Amino acid sequence: MNRRRALLAGGAMVAAACLSAPAAAQDATYPTRPIRFVVPYPPGGPLDIMARALAEKIRPTLGQPVVVENRPGAGGNIGADLVAKSAPDGYTLVMGAVATHAINPALFPSIPYDPVKDFAPIVLVASVPNVLVMNPATAARLGIQTVQDLIGYARRNPGRLNMGSGGNGSAGHLAGELLKTRAGVFAAHIPYAGATPAQVALMSGQTDFMFDNLAAASPLIAAGKLKALAVTTAARSRLLPEVPTMMQAGVPDFDLGTWFGIFAPAHTPEAVVQKLHNEYARALGGADMRRRLADMGSDAEPGTPASLAALVQSDLRKYAEIVRISGAKLN
DSSP: HHHHHHHHHHHHHHHHHHHHHHHHHHHHHOOOOEEEEESSTTTSSHHHHHHHHHHHHHHHSSSSEEEEEEEOGGGHHHHHHHHHHOOSSSSSSEEEEHHHIHHHHHHOOOOOOTTTEHHHHHHEEEEEEEEEEEEEHHHHHHTTOSSSHHHHHHHHHOOOOOOEEETTTTTTHHHHHHHHHHHHOOOOOEOOSSSHHHHHHHHHHHHEEEEEEEEHHHHHHHHTSSSEEESSSOOOOOSSSTBBBBTTTTTSSOOOOOEEEEETTTOOOOOHHHHHHHHHHHTSSHHHHHHHHHHHTTOOOOOHHHHHHHHHHHHHHHHHHHHHTTTTOOO
C-alpha cells in the first residue's frame, strides 16, 4: 500500500512538472501572437491617442502587433469588464482610468468587475490635472475673474449658474460636486456625451463653467477661447504656471486629477506582467513620448505595477468619500 501511495505521489509530481514546464516556456516566449488593447472610450480622446502611439512604439521590440480596440459605454465599465473577464494570458489589456478604477465603483449602484481583485496593474501612463474654465465672454458678463468671484456670484444668485461636464460620473463632474460641497454653493449639472460636446456648449454660452481635462483645454486656453480660473491638483501645472490651484484660490481640501494606465486581467503570470511593464515603461521614457505627455500637462513617471496598484487603492477611498459627502448621483 505504501509503495502504491509513493508511486501515485511520484506520478502527481511528474504531472505537475509537465504542466508547469509548458507554462514557463510560454511565459519565456511571450508574446507569440497579436495583443488586443481595449480602450473603454470612443476614438479620438487622450486615452485612445496614447494607446495607439504606445502600440506603435512597443511593436518592434515586442515582436507582435498591438491592436487597439475601442469598447465605449457605461462610463468605461463595458470595456473594463471585457478585459476583467478575459483569459489572464497577457493577450488582452485595457487602458484603465480614474473613472473605471476609482470613480465608477463609488458612483454606480453596481459594476460587473472589481477594480482591485480583477486586474493586474502594469504601468501608469499619465496623470493630468483638471482645470476650472469659463467662456471669457460669460466670465466678463458675470464679473468673474477668480474662483472666489465665481463662488461669490453663486452665493448672491442661487440657482443661476450651471456647470457642464463630459458625463455623469466623470472626473469633471465630481470636481464640480466637490466645489459645490466645499464652497457651499449650488450649480445645476448638465452632463454631455463626452468632453468635446461639453467644451462646445461652454464656448457657445450654453453652460457657465466646467472642470475640463488640462490636455484638452490648454490649446483653447492659449488661444483665448477659454479662461482658466484654477487647476484641481495640489501643485500648479507646468503648462499653466500662472494659474493657481483650487486650494490656493481658497477652496480647502481640493486635490483631484485624472490619470490612466494599463492593466491586464488578474492572475496574468508575473513574468508576462513584468515584460509588458518593461516594454511600456521604455516607450514612455522615450523623448517623443515624454514630449507628448508634457504637452498634456503630465509630470507622471511610469513607476512600478505596485505603485499603480497603490494609486488605485488610494483613489478608491478618495472618490468614495467625495461621492458620499457630495451626494453625487447618476442623473
